[in-house]
Each structure stands twice: as C-alpha cells, then as structure tokens.
Amino acid sequence: MRDVARDPAALELLRVQRNRLADRLRPPWWYLPGAAIAWAVGGTGEFALRYLPRVDYWAIGVAQLAVWCLLQWGLARATGLKVGPRPLRVLRDGLFYYRPGRPALIAMFVVSLAVGETEFLLIRHGRVAAAIVVAALAVVTQVVLQRTWLQEIRQALRDGGAAA
Amino acid sequence: MTGGVTAKPDPFIHPITRLSICGLLAAGADWVEFAALRDAAGISDSVLSKQSVMLEDAGYVEVRKGAVGRRPRTWLRLTAQGRQALEGHLAWLAQLEEAVSASTGSLTPGPGGGVR
Numbered sequence: 412m413r414d415v416a417r418d419p420a421a422l423e424l425l426r427v428q429r430n431r432l433a434d435r436l437r438p439p440w441w442y443l444p445g446a447a448i449a450w451a452v453g454g455t456g457e458f459a460l461r462y463l464p465r466v467d468y469w470a471i472g473v474a475q476l477a478v479w480c481l482l483q484w485g486l487a488r489a490t491g492l493k494v495g496p497r498p499l500r501v502l503r504d505g506l507f508y509y510r511p512g513r514p515a516l517i518a519m520f521v522v523s524l525a526v527g528e529t530e531f532l533l534i535r536h537g538r539v540a541a542a543i544v545v546a547a548l549a550v551v552t553q554v555v556l557q558r559t560w561l562q563e564i565r566q567a568l569r570d571g572g573a574a575a
Numbered sequence: 576m577t578g579g580v581t582a583k584p585d586p587f588i589h590p591i592t593r594l595s596i597c598g599l600l601a602a603g604a605d606w607v608e609f610a611a612l613r614d615a616a617g618i619s620d621s622v623l624s625k626q627s628v629m630l631e632d633a634g635y636v637e638v639r640k641g642a643v644g645r646r647p648r649t650w651l652r653l654t655a656q657g658r659q660a661l662e663g664h665l666a667w668l669a670q671l672e673e674a675v676s677a678s679t680g681s682l683t684p685g686p687g688g689g690v691r
Contacts, residue, residue, distance in 0.1 A: 421591055421594065421668060422665075422668055422669065422672060424591070424595070425594065425595060425598045425599075428595055428598070428599055428615050428616055428617065429598070429599065429602050429615075431614065431615040431617075432599050432602060432604075432607070432611065432612075432615035433602075435611055435614075435615070436604075487606075487608075488643065490611070491607065491608035491610055491611025491612075492604040492606075492607055492608070492611060493604060493605045493606035493607075493650065494603070494604050494605060495605070511603040564603050564604070565603075567602065567603030568602045568603040568604065569602075570602075571598065571601065571602055571665075
C-alpha cells in the first residue's frame with residue numbers, strides 16, 4: 412500500500428478524487444421539475460383552506476413532504492450520495508454541526524413561511540389573482556433555492572467540507 | 576524540515592487508500608454509496624471492501640447495507656471519531672507540505688549558481 416509520506420501529491424490526489432465525487436452530484440433531468448411540483452403542491456395549501464374545506468390542510472403538507480422525500484430518495488439512487496437534510500441529527504450533534512448547503516435550506520424554510528402568510532392575507536382580502544401570482548413566484552424561487560442548495564453541497568464536496 | 580509541524584499524524588489513516596476513503600466521506604455528503612466511493616477513489620471493489628471493513632472495525636466509518644430490489648447496496652459514512660482523526664491528519668499533512676515547500680524554497684540556486 413502506498414504511504415502518504417512517500418507521496419508528496421497525496422493532498423492533490425485527494426482534491427482530484429473530491430472533484431470526481433462532486434461531479435456525480437448532478438441532479439437528473441426530473442429532479443428540478445419534481446421539486447417544482449412539490450413546491451406547487453405546498454403552495455395550494457392556503458387556497459384549499461379557503462375554497463376546498465373538505466381537503467385537510469395537513470394532508471397537503473404531508474403530500475408535499477412525500478414528494479420531497481421521493482425526490483431525495485431518487486437523487487440518492489441516481490448519484491450514490493445521500494445529501495438530504497437530517498433534522499434529527501441536531502439531537503445527536505448539536506445545533507451548529509457542520510452541514511453543507513444550510514444557508515439555502517434555511518432560505519427555503521423562510522420563503523415557505525413568508526409565502527404561506529402572504530397567500531393567507533391576500534386570499535382573506537379577496538385578492539386571489541395576486542395570491543396566485545405570489546404562489547407561482549414562490550415555486551420559481553424555491554426551485555432556484557433548491558438548485559443553489561445542491562450547488563453549495565457540490566462546492567463543499569470540492570473544497571473538502573468540514574475536513575478541508 | 577519538520578520544524579513547523581505541530582499537528583500529529585494518525586497512523587491508521589496514513590496509508591493513502593484509507594486517507595482517500597475518509598477524505599471523500601468527510602467532504603460533504605451524509606452517506607456515500609460503495610460504487611460512488613470506489614469510482615471517486617479510483618480503487619477496486621476488493622480494496623475498498625477490505626479497507627472499509629478495517630475502518631469500520633476501528634470505529635472511523637459506519638457501514639449500512641441495504642438493497643434496491645434484488646441489487647444489494649452498501650452505504651458508508653464517516654463517524655465523529657473518523658472525522659476528528661481525519662481533521663488532525665490533514666492538518667499534519669498540510670503543515671508537512673508547507674514545511675517541504677519552505678525548505679525547497681530556501682534551496683533555490685542563488686545568482687552565482689550556489690545554493691542560498
């Protein structure tokens with residue numbers, strides 16, 4: 412087995428290998444359209460609450476989560492890398508454990524909350540057309556953020572992440 | 576030559592194959608599939624299999640076996656212990672690299688052809 416001390420290019424080799432791994436994290440063609448569907452499903456929640464009283468508000472949230480989990484499962488299968496958020500990891504590793512792509516994930520969460528509130532207020536004041544425009548813009552924003560999230564993780568893979 | 580090196584190497588991940596495996600697992604993904612790791616590291620199935628067992632026994636790597644249909648899938652992830660060991664070892668390597676480049680820099684030929 413080769414010894415690192417006899418190989419002055421060991422760190423360079425590791426950089427090359429990380430680049431190879433990062434190149435695998437290219438989302439398949441269906442990933443971003445699938446993300447758009449997931450966010451669009453989530454965006455219908457406020458409309459359903461107002462106009463479809465028979466549809467459970469939480470069922471829409473569960474449906475959105477199911478599509479998102481399916482997308483992450485497909486991404487892991489296609490790329491060989493599991494990169495999805497692990498909220499329960501906070502319990503084991505603390506709140507500030509290293510996680511690439513966290514800024515984009517937080518931005519997605521904040522946008523979700525803000526859009527939900529905005530849609531709620533607009534629908535309550537009868538401005539349904541404006542609420543639809545907000546929902547459509549939110550889907551585009553969330554897809555862009557989801558793409559940014561993957562790019563951040565890909566960059567972390569290139570840089571070496573926490574062990575850089 | 577190693578006057579500026581204060582970090583300590585980890586003899587277990589000193590061999591380059593184990594360093595590659597740990598370095599790739601630490602990079603940013605949570606779990607990495609066996610084939611993805613093998614392709615990125617540029618090693619054979621048997622080498623990765625043997626080294627991953629050794630790393631697992633040492634507590635540096637966690638291995639989870641599953642299947643998609645009939646096809647078996649093995650996922651690997653770096654443990655907190657593995658991450659700590661790798662960080663220390665990479666710090667040592669970086670210091671070593673700096674020390675080597677500093678010492679070779681001081682041995683560049685002077686204007687008269689002699690070594691400075």
